[in-house]
Amino acid sequence: MELLTSAATPSMLDMINNFLATKGIYSLVLILMFLGMFGMIIANNYMKKMMAMNVMQVAVILFFLCFAQKEGGMIPILNGITTDPNLYINPLPHALMLTAIVVSLGTTGVAIALLMRIKETYGSVEEDDILRRADR
Numbered sequence: 001m002e003l004l005t006s007a008a009t010p011s012m013l014d015m016i017n018n019f020l021a022t023k024g025i026y027s028l029v030l031i032l033m034f035l036g037m038f039g040m041i042i043a044n045n046y047m048k049k050m051m052a053m054n055v056m057q058v059a060v061i062l063f064f065l066c067f068a069q070k071e072g073g074m075i076p077i078l079n080g081i082t083t084d085p086n087l088y089i090n091p092l093p094h095a096l097m098l099t100a101i102v103v104s105l106g107t108t109g110v111a112i113a114l115l116m117r118i119k120e121t122y123g124s125v126e127e128d129d130i131l132r133r134a135d136r
């Protein structure tokens with residue numbers, strides 16, 4: 001009798017594997033988002049803050065891309081197999097995230113240029129040093 005009940009109920013390892021297979025990507029998104037927030041709050045170096053901001057941007061982009069997926073969805077290209085629009089995935093979130101990646105690269109480039117100017121002006125990219133030198 002015990003063999004039937006233990007085989008019928010999933011073990012903790014099976015439950016964890018099932019969760020990671022179905023919802024694990026959302027856990028990764030949360031971890032990345034919190035790592036980015038932690039870095040933005042804790043770091044005193046502006047370069048590290050910028051890298052933490054990029055980690056947060058990656059988390060948001062990954063979330064939107066995962067949220068846009070559909071179970072059994074097909075790429076929205078007319079190939080003669082089906083014409084039912086309910087079977088296709090929505091290409092709009094993917095296009096928006098491509099735009100977000102381009103904007104992210106642009107903002108990172110501007111941030112690096114600003115950090116270079118801050119380094120030239122104040123001699124450091126550490127927040128405490130810059131604030132101390134700006135008060136003079």
